[in-house]
Amino acid sequence: MxxxxxxxxxxxxxxxxxxxxxxxxxxxxxxxxxxLPPIRELAAEFGIHFHTVNKAYDLLRQEGFIRLSRKSGAxxxxxxxxxxxxxxxxxxxxxxxxxxxxxxxxxxxxxxxxAVLAEFEHRSSEDAPPQSGRHA
Amino acid sequence: MxxxxxxxxxxxxxxxxxxxxxxxxxxxxxxxxxxLPPIRELAAEFGIHFHTVNKAYDLLRQEGFIRLSRKSGAxxxxxxxxxxxxxxxxxxxxxxxxxxxxxxxxxxxxxxxxAVLAEFEHRSSEDAPPQSGRHA
DNA sequence: CCATTTGTTATATATATGATGTATCAAATA
DNA sequence: TATTTGATACATCATATATATAACAAATGG
Numbered sequence: 073m074x075x076x077x078x079x080x081x082x083x084x085x086x087x088x089x090x091x092x093x094x095x096x097x098x099x100x101x102x103x104x105x106x107x108l109p110p111i112r113e114l115a116a117e118f119g120i121h122f123h124t125v126n127k128a129y130d131l132l133r134q135e136g137f138i139r140l141s142r143k144s145g146a147x148x149x150x151x152x153x154x155x156x157x158x159x160x161x162x163x164x165x166x167x168x169x170x171x172x173x174x175x176x177x178x179x180x181x182x183x184x185x186x187a188v189l190a191e192f193e194h195r196s197s198e199d200a201p202p203q204s205g206r207h208a
Numbered sequence: 209m210x211x212x213x214x215x216x217x218x219x220x221x222x223x224x225x226x227x228x229x230x231x232x233x234x235x236x237x238x239x240x241x242x243x244l245p246p247i248r249e250l251a252a253e254f255g256i257h258f259h260t261v262n263k264a265y266d267l268l269r270q271e272g273f274i275r276l277s278r279k280s281g282a283x284x285x286x287x288x289x290x291x292x293x294x295x296x297x298x299x300x301x302x303x304x305x306x307x308x309x310x311x312x313x314x315x316x317x318x319x320x321x322x323a324v325l326a327e328f329e330h331r332s333s334e335d336a337p338p339q340s341g342r343h344a
Numbered sequence: 345c346c347a348t349t350t351g352t353t354a355t356a357t358a359t360a361t362g363a364t365g366t367a368t369c370a371a372a373t374a
Numbered sequence: 375t376a377t378t379t380g381a382t383a384c385a386t387c388a389t390a391t392a393t394a395t396a397a398c399a400a401a402t403g404g
Contacts, residue, residue: 084391091302098305110350121393126351137309143350143401155310157320163303165324166227169234170299172328173273174291184293185321188301192308220362246379257364262380278379279372 073101073108077118085120089128094137097148100194108138108146209237209244213254221256225264230273233284236330244274244282 075092077085096102108114111129115122129146132138139149171181211228213221232238244250247265251258265282268274275285307317 086391094309095302095305098308112350123394124392127391129351140351141401142352142399145350150309150311152311155312157312157316160303160307160310160312161320161324163306164320166231167296167299167303168321168324168328169231171296172234172325173230173286174296175286175288176291176293176296178325180293181325184297184300185304188297188304189308189314189317192304222362248379259365260363263362265380276380277372278370278381281379 075118077120085118085124086128086131089114089125090131090135093128093132097137097150098192100192102148104148104150106148107144108148110145211254213256221254221260222264222267225250225261226267226271229264229268233273233286234328236328238284240284240286242284243280244284246281 073092073096075089075096077088079085081088083091093102093108102108108129109117111125112122115125118125129138129140132146133140136152136155137149138146140146168181209228209232211225211232213224215221217224219227229238229244238244244265245253247261248258251261254261265274265276268282269276272288272291273285274282276282304317
């Protein structure tokens, strides 16, 4: 995962980290069982404090995207039985409302929708055997 | 526009107001040329400070959703020539990434997508003649 | 056993943001 | 002229963000 943070950006650093991990999971860059870098290591990479990374990982854990343990570290956890679709639908509703309110053409919205989902269509039964090393 | 705020919610009050206005525009509850309530009036309705409402209106103005003037107040402004699709696409990308990362089935995502857009399909040439009064 | 690596927790501090309070200004209107 | 409206300029307080330092606990590897 190559990541880059926008210091002094409009979004909190821990939120940016969280978002990039979610995007990486959706894109298939991070897969079930993959390890995220240790918090201190990732913090050093970004030049930020490890507490900030810790907060991001904790948020990802709360949302069910990863699991944390003492010595297996942060592990991607995709297969969740029941996701709370409720909150997600509200987010989708707002994003689409913005498009409609901005007057973006329906065709353009559809095109963007399909393009993004196509990008996230990583077939499970492709390439590389299960990773063994850390820092996927 | 019937609105309700979640005091002590996870989202800032001004952001909640902004979101509800955007949703109302998309749903057709607010239409081009409609007036939003004066900031002091809406603030009193919610039991919050008028500065907070002012911040919400200013944000909506910056985003191009409304226009502000001394005595015509806050007016909905839908017809924008070129919307900056760039930022919006990133939002859509993140929302869809969350769905994929959560493991929500593609069919369910499609269903939600269509349902929301159907809700926002308010045909322009229907009902009620152009509003004249304020506080749409 | 011991040192290292890992997440976890506890304080503390500094800065930024969110929300309110009070006051005033400026333009449009009745 | 008085009222209504958004626009601004202060201020205060609470919360959120980010950093800093320290220590703890479990697991691993020598």
